[in-house]
Amino acid sequence: xxVLTQPPSVSGAPGQRVTISCTxxxxxxxxGYDVHWYQQxxxxxxxxxxxxxxxxxxxxPDRFSGSKSDTSASLAxxxxxxxxxxxxxxxxxxxxxxxxxxxxxxxxxxxx
Amino acid sequence: xxxxxxxxxxxxxxxxxxxxxxAASGFTFGDYYMSWIRQAPGKGLEWLSYISTxxxxxxxxxxxxxxxxxxRDNAQNSLYLQMDSLTAEDAAVYYxxxxxxxxxxxxxxxxxGQGALVTVSS
Numbered sequence: 001x002x003v004l005t006q007p008p009s010v011s012g013a014p015g016q017r018v019t020i021s022c023t024x025x026x027x028x029x030x031x032g033y034d035v036h037w038y039q040q041x042x043x044x045x046x047x048x049x050x051x052x053x054x055x056x057x058x059x060x061p062d063r064f065s066g067s068k069s070d071t072s073a074s075l076a077x078x079x080x081x082x083x084x085x086x087x088x089x090x091x092x093x094x095x096x097x098x099x100x101x102x103x104x105x106x107x108x109x110x111x112x
Numbered sequence: 113x114x115x116x117x118x119x120x121x122x123x124x125x126x127x128x129x130x131x132x133x134x135a136a137s138g139f140t141f142g143d144y145y146m147s148w149i150r151q152a153p154g155k156g157l158e159w160l161s162y163i164s165t166x167x168x169x170x171x172x173x174x175x176x177x178x179x180x181x182x183x184r185d186n187a188q189n190s191l192y193l194q195m196d197s198l199t200a201e202d203a204a205v206y207y208x209x210x211x212x213x214x215x216x217x218x219x220x221x222x223x224x225g226q227g228a229l230v231t232v233s234s
Contacts (some may be wrong), residue, residue: 002156036220038157045207045224046157057222089157093219100171101147101211101219106156 004104011110021105022073022090029070033093040087085111114138114223116129134191134208142186150204165195165214203232
C-alpha cells in the first residue's frame, strides 16, 4: 500500500489529453512538500519527467505538465503519442518518516 | 554527462548476502546525497535508503532497516548497498539514483542508473 495513491491505469487515443492523479495527505503533499513525476518506458530505468510540481527538465516536451493543490497533484499529457505509453510514478517526501522519500504506486498509460 | 552504473546483481540463496555497487561519473560525486530504490518484478518503485555527502547521515526504509547497509567512497566515486538476510521479497531490480546536492534541500532523483537485478532463490 503506497503512501501516495495513483490510479492503476489510464488510457487515451493519440492526440487526446490524459491526466494522472496522485493523492497524498497532510504529512506529505499537504505539508507543502514538492511532487515529482517519473516516466518509466518498458524495460528501462525511470526518468525524471516533472520536478517541483510543475517544472520540466531540459528535453522534456511541453506536452507534459504538472500541478499541485492541497493534498494532491496531477500530471497532464496533451497531444498523446504512442511513445508516451509507459508507467508514471509520482514521488514526494513525508514528514512522519525522517528522511523518507515516498512513491505512488504507479499508473500504466495505454495509448489506444 | 552524468552516469550511474550499478553492478553486483546476481542470484543469491534465501538468507544470503550480497553487495551492490554503483559507479558514478560526470559530476562531483561527493557533492550529492545518493539513494537506493528498488522495483520488484511487475511492481512499483520503493525507496530504500539515502546517504548524505559525507556518509554521516543514512536513512533506511522500514522494509530494509537492520538488514541493509548503505555506504559510499567519495574518493572512488562509488556507492554501495550491503544486503544481508535476503528473502524472496527482496528480489528486485535495484537502482542507485542521484539525490539532493549538499547545498540545496530538495528530494527528487534527477539521474538513475540502469539497475542491477537481484534474484533470491534456492
